[in-house]
Amino acid sequence: MCGATVGGQALDAVDVARQAVIQGVVMRDDSPVAGAYVRLLDAGGEFVAEVPTSATGHFRFFAAPGRWTLRTLAPRTGPVDRPVVAARGRVVEVSVPLSG
Amino acid sequence: MSRDTALVTADWVQQHLDDPHVVLVEVDEDTTAYDKGHIAGAVKLDWKTDLQDSVRRDFVDRRQFEALLSQRGIGTDDTVVLYGGNNNWFAAYAYWYFKLYGHADVRLLDGGRKIWELDSREVTDEGTTREPTSYTAQEPDRSIRAFRDEVIAAIGAKNLVDVRSPDEYAGRLLAPAHLPQEAAQRGGHVPTAVNVPWSKAANDDGTFRSDEELTRLYEAAGLDGGKDTIAYCRIGERSAHTWFVLHELLGRDNVKNYDGSWTEYGSLVGVPVAVGDDPGPAGGG
Structure with missing residues (x-):
């Protein structure tokens, strides 16, 4: 629906050469955070997609080439923004540490 | 309608968890989300298999809707509170659908599944069983x-x-x-x-x-x-x-x-279509 699925790290079934993948993991105190919400915002700050993190804290977006912002929402913490640049044929790995 | 009658807060839901006339209904794009964890007492509606006709591209008809809600234990006079993932997209769809069939008291949980989870409120994977009812729907409201x-x-x-x-x-x-x-x-x-x-x-x-x-x-x-x-x-x-x-x-x-x-x-033959960022003229292009 929104161009994204809950991610793991494996991309076996995906033709990465045609995609601009942004994926990663949300961590708190060195432990993965399941059920956090990661939003993909475009260069203008407009909402594009949102996924909850998997049981292992992972998320993935199939974006387009360009500049994006990842905004992470989780219990007991304010939103955390991370800028990211996506490119076709590349898989950008992002780790989002949460404080508190 | 207004915010007071169409929306409820997570606190309101928490306070009505044991109210037999308040039925929580989860509707998600990811139809497996309910099975992994839902608000205690909530029943599930599958927007594809429950709310779409299995042959024609259309809604289930009035009789099918009545049978569905009766089977899920939803009464005609119950307060139905819908919630779901994806910022309530499919819960809002179900809300509109309940209104189409004339359900009197239907509301949305403001923030849906996300606000419930971000508040670290309790969820359960235990299934919900409600006594079957004899639900009465109205003719679809085409307005x-x-x-x-x-x-x-x-x-x-x-x-x-x-x-x-x-x-x-x-x-x-x-x-x-x-x-x-x-x-x-x-x-x-x-x-x-x-x-x-x-x-x-x-x-x-x-x-x-x-x-x-x-x-x-x-x-x-x-x-x-x-x-x-x-x-x-x-x-x-x-x-x-x-x-x-x-x-x-x-x-x-x-x-x-x-x-x-x-x-x-976007699949109709012969209708005007506009491309680009502007609304475009009526003839499309």
Whole structure:
């Protein structure tokens, strides 16, 4: 629906050469955070997609080439923004540490 | 309608968990989400297998809807509180659907599944069993559902609001790669439709923006309050979210949801289509 699925790290079934993948993991105190919400915002700050993190804290977006912002929402913490640049044929790995 | 009668807060739900006449209903795009964890006492509706006819592309009919709700233990006079993931897209779709069949008291949990989870409130994976009822539905209320011919007639005459993302509106994006079955034949939008992405009506946590913010949003987009309005997206769930905002929160009367949406319109032969970021002239192009 929104161009994204809950991610793991494996991309076996995906033709990465045609995609601009942004994926990663949300961590708190060195432990993965399941059920956090990661939003993909475009260069203008407009909402594009949102996924909850998997049981292992992972998320993935199939974006387009360009500049994006990842905004992470989780219990007991304010939103955390991370800028990211996506490119076709590349898989950008992002780790989002949460404080508190 | 207004915010007071159409929305409930997570606290309100918490206080009514043991109320036998309040039925929580979870509706998700990801139909397995309920099974992994849901609010205690909630029943599940599957927007595809429960709410769509299995042969024709249409809703289940009145009798089927009555049988479905009776089986799930939902009474005609119960207060139905809908919630779900994806910022309540499919919960809003189900809300509109319950209204279509005349359910008297239906509400949305403001913020849906997300606010419940971000508040670290309790969920359970235990199934819910409710005593079957004998549910009575009304004839479908066509005043809130638009069909394709009405959309074509509305070009240049009524408010058309396309609530998809700007890239989908412009025709740069047809459908995400993982959902090829929902792609239309052509990309673009209905000529003269303005683009107000559904997400502008919601806060980051999935709750709706204030009435003042929402009023400003649609005014700034040029939605003429004196004209009838038709909202659409790709399959009618995001536009149900906007229908909810316009019809239920802001109390506009003449608002319809076009659930055929772009998957239907973008596959019609001979209708005008506009591409690019502007609404475009009535003839398309």
